[in-house]
Amino acid sequence: MRRLRLPGRAGLPRGEGPWPWLAAGSLALSLLMLAALLLLLAGRGLGHFWPAPVELVTLDDGRQLAGQPVREERRQTLQGSPLRERLYRTGNRDLDGEAWRWVEVTSIARRERPDDWAVIERQRWGELIVRPLALEEAGRRLAEAPLWAAFAARLERVLSLRAERDALRREVIAPLARRLAAGHDDAEARARLTEAQARVGELQAAMTRDALVVESAAGERLTVPLESMLAAWRPNAMSPPEKLAAWGANLWHFLSEGPRAANTAGGVWPAIFGTVLMVLLMSALVTPFGVLAAVYLHEVAPQGRLTGWVRIAVRNLAGVPSIVYGVFGLGVFVYGIGGRLDDWLFADSLPSPTFGTGGLLWASLTLALLTLPVVIVATEEGLARIPAQQREAALALGATRAEMLRRVILPMALPAMLTGVILAIARAAGEVAPLMLVGVAKLAPQVPVDGDFPYLHLERKFMHLGYHVFDVGFHSGDVEAALPLVYATALLLVGVILVLNLTAILLRHHLRARHAALRSR
Incomplete structure (x- = not known):
């Protein structure tokens, strides 16, 4: 009996239907929208610096x-x-x-x-x-x-x-x-x-x-x-x-250069420096805690009902609005821990707070807490993809459980850990709402790094590119002068996030290639 061929489906793979074409079209549409956004930001932002005729x-x-x-x-x-x-x-x-x-x-x-x-x-x-x-x-x-x-x-x-x-x-x-x-x-x-x-x-x-x-x-x-x-x-x-x-x-x-004229003129160097430094501190804080939590949940903790509830709670924390983390950071980190540190270490300078006010350290801790579920989930997914035979082989050769985790499991899970860090960077670099509560400033022309001990001043306020876009776009007295700066700063923020992500992606690719070479020997 001859099979009837439906009209209009001659070019589709057998048994797959229209879904590959819909997926490809969605990807193409997403790339076109991204390209249009970048062209808009580049045209409106970079054109501002061209000497226009009089x-x-x-x-x-x-x-x-x-x-x-x-x-x-x-x-x-x-x-x-x-x-x-x-x-x-x-x-x-x-x-x-x-x-x-x-x-x-x-x-x-x-x-x-x-x-x-x-x-x-x-x-x-x-x-x-x-x-x-x-x-x-x-x-x-x-x-x-x-x-x-x-x-x-x-x-x-x-x-x-x-x-x-x-x-x-x-x-x-x-x-x-x-x-x-x-x-x-x-x-x-x-x-x-x-x-x-x-x-x-x-x-x-x-x-x-x-x-x-x-x-x-x-x-x-x-x-x-x-x-x-x-x-x-x-x-x-x-x-x-x-x-x-x-x-x-x-x-x-x-x-x-630094900003001038209520942020409607000048440059954004303090905001660039503050954004990059905050993201690096956040990554250094969230990576060890996220990896350790994922290793404990997947490799150490008994796989029972309680562990399942913890996993559900971690995934739900990833969906909590960022402003909630900002309120938590303000109450716990700034007023709680920071206020205690001022009472213990800087009692002579009170009521002027040192750590009991927003600063770089509390902003980094708040965003580390915000992105912790992302790192935990990504790392645990990477641990789950490692074959059980790898663990059994390491234990059969006489390795202890700690040696198996340190020398076999964690090196194989490094690409997944870096994937979690990449996702954390992508989310944290663009956050603005929690930063308004825990340390970002409208104008902080001095970067929190100088030649005076301890050189890195974690208690200082800092500028951030995302907040700079918000402030210039909505709080400027001269909208026409601020508009091209909003486009230029937004393009710069996208570029900073891209550079940070590309750095982590290249590091992940290097580690993955190195691990594959070692495994093939």
């Missing part, structure tokens, strides 16, 4: 404005007629009261991109978009030509003086001040401190010598001290290689 816009009524075009949107008026508006980043917040301006496209009479307009980044009040007019030295107008080359040379001098001043404050004055405050009062330290402070005063006076006279699009003139500037560039006069170099420099500043 447009000098003349309106129908004769008014002028200078700004960097951001985007266009179509809207409707109250009467229902369509309206197309363009958003410009105009800067000059201290002059105009706002740094952004919507302009109706139909009201624009002329747009130009003159080469002499500049963007000046300042320590306060954000960016200036102006036309440089002249240089001043100690209040005296200079007639140096060309103006931009002379200004760039003097600004480079000011930046080098600022770097020397900051290095003195960070590397000499701050350690000496802490040493004297701790009671180590000696004449040499006081003399060095006085000398360093005098040098800082000289540098500060030299930095305030020069100023730049500029003019806005509205005709207002302003004298800007070079000491208040961080960078300056003329985007319309830059060639593509120069713009690429400026993009790389801006990206490097974002990665290597």
